[in-house]
Amino acid sequence: MQTLDLAVLRTLIAVVESGSFAAAARRIGRSESAVSLQLKRLEEQIGEAVFVRNGKQMTLTGAGARLVGYARRLLDLNDEALAVSEKSIDGTVTLGVPHDVAETWLPAVICGFRRSHPSATLKVIEGRSAILQSRLADGQIDLAVVLTATRPANALWSANLPMVWIGRSDFHLKKNEPLQLAAFDPPCFFRAAAIASLEGADIGWSIGHASNTLPDLWSAVSLGLGVAVRTPAAVPPGLTVLDGRRGLPDLPPLHVSLCGPPVEFKKPAVDCLRVILEECLAVSIHAAA
Structure with a gap:
């Protein structure tokens, strides 16, 4: 017998209440791709489409509307059950x-x-x-x-999670020029991994931008001051994961x-x-x- 995942049902409610995958992702603190994947698996589990998509507009199907009703009830019951131990x-x-x-x-x-x-x-x-x-x-x-x-x-x-190169969509590794990195000052796990991978592939590098905060790092990458190594959990809008076709070496998992x-x-x-x-x-x- 299958069991519905309450975390996925919370994501469904967030999409319904916020009106889009992007807004729901910001609300629950996950990436838009993670929200999309959760709902795709939910649809596979129940064997029915939950939304009808028309461009940016999303409308609940009949099965989706019924599921939302059940989801609200299940989540309310879950919260009530947890409240039993609140005083302790x-x-x-x-x-x-x-x-x-x-x-x-x-x-x-x-x-x-x-x-x-x-x-x-x-x-x-x-x-x-x-x-x-x-x-x-x-x-x-x-x-x-x-x-x-x-x-x-x-x-x-x-758990294991891959590390990826993140940069602008127009990035290409230039021959005979060092790769510009956007990274935190040491000690930084991602910076060390990037440098080790580049040196292992005999690719020259330099620090194009040193940062102490993640928003500042993403701003530098958006301006083309360098590429960064982070996780694929939340790639900012306007940036992309740079795959092997860009000439960058593989990175180890973390x-x-x-x-x-x-x-x-x-x-x-x-x-x-x-x-x-x-x-x-x-x-x-x-x-x-």
Whole structure:
């Protein structure tokens, strides 16, 4: 017997209420392609089209309208069931996340945690993975999502995600000219991976733009100051993933890991956040991979 995924049903409701895949993606903190993929799989699961598409206009089919009604009821029941334990789940949880996660998957996590456990407080700290691991070891944060070359020893959950070159659609690697990179200052996992891949392919490089924030990095790439290496989770509008036909070398995968203390040391609120994080990361990474 098949079971409907509540996360997918939340995506369906977000599309219906916001009116488009793009608006729904911003609302739930996922990429537009991830939203499209979720709804495609939902249609395959129920064996019916959910929307009729006419250009940018989307209209619910009869089956889609009936499904939305069931989706709202299922989600309401889910929230009511979670509310049974609300009084016992309180306290403050501090979560550390890299910039990429903060701008893509984090909003859905925050929304889910606050809706399920309104008595608890969630504090979020952004930073680079190495710094987050250090703060986790010092007890300054409770959980951390990190991006690393190998699975960390303190990982509670981990998955592979590809790294990709991202640039303007008109980019082409020029012969006898160094490739201009847009990257964070070291230490930066993505910067190190880009340089290692270029040097392994005997391709010259230079830093065309150094940044400390992700919005600034994307702005530099949009202006043609360099190409960047990140994950394919959320490629900004106007930029594209640069495949092998552009002359760029392959990149290794990375590990996306949720790290924290052993189970026996966790507070109830920390464990609740861990469950929500694992669900959101699993769905988002599967859609982005």
